[in-house]
Amino acid sequence: MAVAAELISLQSLEGRLLFAVPKKGRLLSASLNLLEGADIQFRRENRLDIALVKNLPIALVFLPAADIPTFVGEGRVDLGITGFDQVQEHDAGVRALARARRNSGEELSPEESAKPQGCETVMELGFGACRLQVQVPAKGGYAEGKDLIGKNIGTSFVHLAEEYFARLELEKDGLEGVSNGDGGYHLGARKLRTKIIELSGSVEAACALGVADGIVDLVESGETMKAAGLKAIDTVVDSSAILIKSKAPSNPAMVDLIAARIGGVITAQRYVLCQYNIPRTRLADASKITPGKRAPTITSLDEEGWVAVSVMVEKKRIAPAMDELMLVGATDILVLDIHNTRGS
Numbered sequence: 001m002a003v004a005a006e007l008i009s010l011q012s013l014e015g016r017l018l019f020a021v022p023k024k025g026r027l028l029s030a031s032l033n034l035l036e037g038a039d040i041q042f043r044r045e046n047r048l049d050i051a052l053v054k055n056l057p058i059a060l061v062f063l064p065a066a067d068i069p070t071f072v073g074e075g076r077v078d079l080g081i082t083g084f085d086q087v088q089e090h091d092a093g094v095r096a097l098a099r100a101r102r103n104s105g106e107e108l109s110p111e112e113s114a115k116p117q118g119c120e121t122v123m124e125l126g127f128g129a130c131r132l133q134v135q136v137p138a139k140g141g142y143a144e145g146k147d148l149i150g151k152n153i154g155t156s157f158v159h160l161a162e163e164y165f166a167r168l169e170l171e172k173d174g175l176e177g178v179s180n181g182d183g184g185y186h187l188g189a190r191k192l193r194t195k196i197i198e199l200s201g202s203v204e205a206a207c208a209l210g211v212a213d214g215i216v217d218l219v220e221s222g223e224t225m226k227a228a229g230l231k232a233i234d235t236v237v238d239s240s241a242i243l244i245k246s247k248a249p250s251n252p253a254m255v256d257l258i259a260a261r262i263g264g265v266i267t268a269q270r271y272v273l274c275q276y277n278i279p280r281t282r283l284a285d286a287s288k289i290t291p292g293k294r295a296p297t298i299t300s301l302d303e304e305g306w307v308a309v310s311v312m313v314e315k316k317r318i319a320p321a322m323d324e325l326m327l328v329g330a331t332d333i334l335v336l337d338i339h340n341t342r343g344s
C-alpha cells in the first residue's frame with residue numbers, strides 16, 4: 001500500500017471510522033458515485049491509498065475488492081464496499097483454513113477464539129451484478145459440473161471452486177448433501193480429485209491454452225466468455241456489490257449514519273416520484289398500480305371528487321405504470337427525479 005507516512009500519520013487515523021473502498025476495477029466508479037451522493041468529501045492524493053474525509057470522522061482506505069472482506073472480517077476496517085462473490089470466497093477460505101488447522105491438531109488460542117470473525121452484510125448496493133459460473137469449451141463434451149470431476153479447473157476463486165467440486169464429488173460417491181457441519185462442502189479426510197489451478201486474471205484464456213479443462217469465472221454480459229469460445233454450464237454464486245461491516249465496529253453510530261446515507265442514495269437512484277390527479281372513485285385502482293414504497297400520499301384537490309397522489313415508483317416500472325394510470329383515469333401525470341432520500 002502506498003501510504004506516505006509524512007502525509008497521513010497513524011495518529012490522524014485515530015478516532016476515525018475506517019471505510020474500505022475498491023481501489024480499481026469494476027466496482028470503483030459506482031462506489032465513488034455512492035460516496036459523492038452520501039456527501040463523503042475527500043481528496044485522494046496521487047498514489048496514496050488512504051484519504052481523510054473532510055466533513056466526517058472517517059478515513060477511506062482504497063484496497064483491492066478481493067482483500068476487503070479480510071480487512072473487514074478481521075475488524076481492521078469497520079466498513080467496506082465489495083462484491084458478494086468476494087465475501088463468499090473469503091468465507092470459504094476461512095472455512096478451509098479452520099479445517100486445515102483442525103486436521104493438523106492445531107488449537108486456536110483464546111484470543112483467536114474470542115475475536116469476532118467474518119463480516120456482516122449491511123445492504124445490497126444495486127451495481128456490480130455478475131455471476132460466478134462454471135464455463136467449458138462450447139464445442140467440447142462437458143455438459144454439467146460433474147463431468148469435470150477429476151479434471152483441471154482454472155479460477156481466481158479457488159476456495160469456492162474447491163467447495164463446489166467437493167459437493168459434486170460427495171454426490172457422485174453417494175454422499176449427497178453432506179456438508180460436515182461447517183457451512184461449506186468438503187471431503188473430510190479424503191482428497192479432492194478435481195485439480196483447482198489458481199489464476200489471477202484472464203482466466204478465460206486457460207482452456208484454449210491447455211491449462212484447464214474448465215474454468216470458474218465471473219460473467220456479466222457473457223461477451224468475454226463468448227469471445228473465448230466458452231459456455232456456462234452452472235452458476236456457483238449470483239453476485240452484486242454490497243456494503244459490509246465488521247462484527248465489532250469502532251463507532252457503531254457512525255456505521256449506522258453512513259449506512260443510512262448510502263441507503264438514501266440507493267433509494268434515490270432506484271425510484272422516481274410520480275404525481276397525478278385522479279377521481280376519488282378510481283383511487284383504489286390507481287393505488288394497485290402505484291402502491292408506493294409504504295403507501296401513496298393522497299391530498300384532496302379543490303375540485304370536488306378529485307384527489308392528488310404523490311408516490312414513489314421504481315424507475316424500471318414507471319413507463320408501464322404511466323400507461324396503466326392513464327387507462328384508469330389519471331390525469332396530469334408527472335414524474336420527478338429524486339435527488340436524495342432518508343428514512344424511506
Ligand SMILES: Nc1ncnc2c1ncn2[C@@H]1O[C@H](COP(=O)(O)OP(=O)(O)OP(=O)(O)O)[C@@H](O)[C@H]1O
Nearest residue numbers: 024025026027064065083085086128129130218220
Ligand atoms: N464483468 C463484471 N461485471 C460486473 N461486475 C464484475 C465483473 N467482473 C467483476 N465484477 C465485480 O467486481 C469485483 C471486482 O472485480 P475486478 O475484476 O474489477 O477486480 P480487480 O480488483 O480489478 O481485480 P483483478 O485485478 O483481479 O481484475 C468482482 O469481485 C465482482 O464482484
Ligand SMILES: O=P(O)(O)OC[C@H]1O[C@H](OP(=O)(O)OP(=O)(O)O)[C@H](O)[C@@H]1O
Nearest residue numbers: 201202203218219220221222223224225
Ligand atoms: O461477461 P462480461 O461482461 O464479458 O465480463 C466478464 C469478464 O469480466 C471480468 O474480468 P475483467 O474484465 O475484470 O478482467 P480480468 O480478466 O483481468 O479479471 C471477468 O473475470 C470476465 O473476464
